[in-house]
Amino acid sequence: MFKVLVSDPISDLGIQQLVEAADVQVDKKTGLSEAELIEIIGDYDALLVRSQTKVTEGIMKAGSRLKVVGRAGVGVDNIDLPAATGRGIIVINAPDGNTITTCEHAFAMMMALARHIPQAYAKTISGQWDRKFLGVELRNKKLGVLGMGRIGSEVAKRAKAFGMDILGYDPFLTEERAEKLGVKLSSVDDIVKNADFITVHTPLTPETKHMISTAQFAVMKKGMRIINCARGGVVDEAALVAALDEGIVAGAAFDVFEHEPPAPDHPFLHNPKVIVTPHLGASTVEAQENVAIDVSEQVLHILRDEPFKNAVNMPPVASSVMNKLQPYFSLGEKLGSFASQLTAEPVKSIVIEYAGELSEVDTQPLTRYIVKGVLSRHLGSEVNIVNSLHLTKIRDLNVQVSSSSATKGFTNLITVTLVEQTNAERSVAGTLLYGYGERIVQVNEFPIDSAPDNHQILISHNDQPGIIGNVGTLLGRNEVNIATMQVGRKVVGGEAVMLLSVDKEVPKNVLTELVGLEAINSAQEISL
Numbered sequence: 001m002f003k004v005l006v007s008d009p010i011s012d013l014g015i016q017q018l019v020e021a022a023d024v025q026v027d028k029k030t031g032l033s034e035a036e037l038i039e040i041i042g043d044y045d046a047l048l049v050r051s052q053t054k055v056t057e058g059i060m061k062a063g064s065r066l067k068v069v070g071r072a073g074v075g076v077d078n079i080d081l082p083a084a085t086g087r088g089i090i091v092i093n094a095p096d097g098n099t100i101t102t103c104e105h106a107f108a109m110m111m112a113l114a115r116h117i118p119q120a121y122a123k124t125i126s127g128q129w130d131r132k133f134l135g136v137e138l139r140n141k142k143l144g145v146l147g148m149g150r151i152g153s154e155v156a157k158r159a160k161a162f163g164m165d166i167l168g169y170d171p172f173l174t175e176e177r178a179e180k181l182g183v184k185l186s187s188v189d190d191i192v193k194n195a196d197f198i199t200v201h202t203p204l205t206p207e208t209k210h211m212i213s214t215a216q217f218a219v220m221k222k223g224m225r226i227i228n229c230a231r232g233g234v235v236d237e238a239a240l241v242a243a244l245d246e247g248i249v250a251g252a253a254f255d256v257f258e259h260e261p262p263a264p265d266h267p268f269l270h271n272p273k274v275i276v277t278p279h280l281g282a283s284t285v286e287a288q289e290n291v292a293i294d295v296s297e298q299v300l301h302i303l304r305d306e307p308f309k310n311a312v313n314m315p316p317v318a319s320s321v322m323n324k325l326q327p328y329f330s331l332g333e334k335l336g337s338f339a340s341q342l343t344a345e346p347v348k349s350i351v352i353e354y355a356g357e358l359s360e361v362d363t364q365p366l367t368r369y370i371v372k373g374v375l376s377r378h379l380g381s382e383v384n385i386v387n388s389l390h391l392t393k394i395r396d397l398n399v400q401v402s403s404s405s406a407t408k409g410f411t412n413l414i415t416v417t418l419v420e421q422t423n424a425e426r427s428v429a430g431t432l433l434y435g436y437g438e439r440i441v442q443v444n445e446f447p448i449d450s451a452p453d454n455h456q457i458l459i460s461h462n463d464q465p466g467i468i469g470n471v472g473t474l475l476g477r478n479e480v481n482i483a484t485m486q487v488g489r490k491v492v493g494g495e496a497v498m499l500l501s502v503d504k505e506v507p508k509n510v511l512t513e514l515v516g517l518e519a520i521n522s523a524q525e526i527s528l
């Protein structure tokens with residue numbers, strides 16, 4: 001008998017198939033503390049959660065029988081994924097079931113914000129007939145949508161029906177797709193400066209954390225309004241409070257908070273211009289049924305050792321293929337991530353070329369790692385090697401894979417090229433050198449030889465004497481220790497690149513100072 005623990009409020013109808021399964025026993029115990037969960041989890045084969053239960057390493061460590069954690073929803077930021085992977089626990093989610101519901105919540109928040117509905121309701125039921133609440137129409141207003149994935153795209157569709165002009169930004173939004181959705185493809189800057197309403201629909205990643213902060217509020221249209229039904233922290237809460245006080249922002253509607261639940265003295269809870277809901281974006285009967293049905297179905301498959309989908313951390317790779325390709329997985333993912341950090345515009349194609357011994361094996365699993373590396377920078381922890389190719393399809397992102405005999409002298413060579421919507425190409429190539437490990441051997445058209453590293457600086461410069469010394473002196477002065485330094489050029493005196501590995505994260509001001517040096521054209525941190 002398999003034992004399943006449901007530790008958050010999950011739709012009864014949704015988990016009916018689990019309850020009715022003859023080989024499964026379901027226990028519902030909600031509101032438990034971490035310590036209480038640790039005490040009982042050892043009895044269970046599966047754990048079903050929404051967003052309240054924080055599935056920590058401690059819980060998984062105590063879950064000696066735990067085979068699967070099912071998340072009835074999209075975000076898996078309440079589950080320690082590395083810990084689950086390390087313990088061989090499969091994590092699955094239900095990415096599609098609450099899209100419409102959350103989109104409708106964001107829309108409800110936008111309308112409530114535009115017409116002061118919560119404030120007017122509170123006054124009216126307190127016995128005051130106060131008709132001073134003057135709203136604004138949505139018609140002809142500019143709506144900026146940051147994050148045009150599942151939910152953002154649905155919000156855009158509905159906003160069109162309200163006569164709004166939609167400005168959309170997403171690192172994977174191409175001109176073609178934007179046109180299909182009736183959205184004006186814009187930059188974050190355009191949106192921040194021109195939108196009357198901004199709604200965010202991105203995951204919380206290092207890149208999206210505080211993507212709307214003091215600098216962005218400073219240039220916004222006076223009287224704009226902002227909505228966050230995605231994740232707390234995408235909008236900097238402290239900066240928003242200041243922008244509300246300064247009259248830049250006329251109103252904000254938030255379903256999510258940097259810390260949930262927010263403390264009783266959280267400024268949002270005491271500001272008449274802010275309306276809030278307690279993370280209710282996915283809370284409809286329909287969505288809760290959908291996500292619970294999806295996740296229950298997959299949990300049953302996993303418990304019964306049947307094929308399953310929506311795994312967030314589990315590779316479907318046969319062991320014979322795995323043995324051959326495994327040494328390349330980490331290199332492939334790093335090359336994908338490196339290439340994505342070279343791009344400046346939305347990407348329309350990922351072109352992967354395998355040469356040498358790699359051209360003789362089925363490289364599909366490796367392709368998944370490379371694509372994961374490309375997507376993870378913007379899609380965060382939701383991307384895994386099971387869903388990476390699927391995620392490119394739903395974004396009309398073309399993936400081309402080819403084999404080649406052009407090894408450039410290496411036993412194996414992987415080249416990853418990202419084609420931007422302007423047709424500009426950014427590429428990086430790497431090889432696995434037996435005895436020496438992973439090497440980056442080409443960046444764009446420049447040959448180079450460097451081990452991929454967590455903190456690297458890529459500098460584009462003119463090939464002339466003194467550059468290396470100037471860079472070394474500047475980094476030294478800023479206490480950035482150089483571990484390795486490689487330069488590559490095509491012709492003497494022409495354009496060149498320098499790739500340095502350094503011991504710590506490079507402060508932004510140091511990158512700015514580097515660009516100020518003579519003959520340096522650009523400098524960026526590459527973090528792998």
Ligand SMILES: NC(=O)c1ccc[n+]([C@@H]2O[C@H](COP(=O)([O-])OP(=O)(O)OC[C@H]3O[C@@H](n4cnc5c(N)ncnc54)[C@H](O)[C@@H]3O)[C@@H](O)[C@H]2O)c1
Pocket residue numbers: 074075095098099102146147148149150151152169170171172201202203204205207208211229230231255256279280281282283377378379382
């Ligand atoms: N409030 C709720 O209850 C609730 C319910 C469901 C989903 N969510 C959250 O909503 C968010 C969106 O969900 P989804 O299903 O649409 O996800 P999705 O993966 O389909 O879309 C997210 C999009 O954000 C884009 N993105 C990443 N970094 C970006 C950046 N720097 N700038 C602009 N765009 C960027 C990605 O490319 C992607 O297309 C997630 O954070 C999810 O957890 C909240």
Ligand SMILES: O=C(O)CC[C@@H](O)C(=O)O
Pocket residue numbers: 050051052072073074075076098279280281282283
């Ligand atoms: O479970 C919930 O209610 C929240 C769901 C939502 O945040 C998600 O990411 O799917």
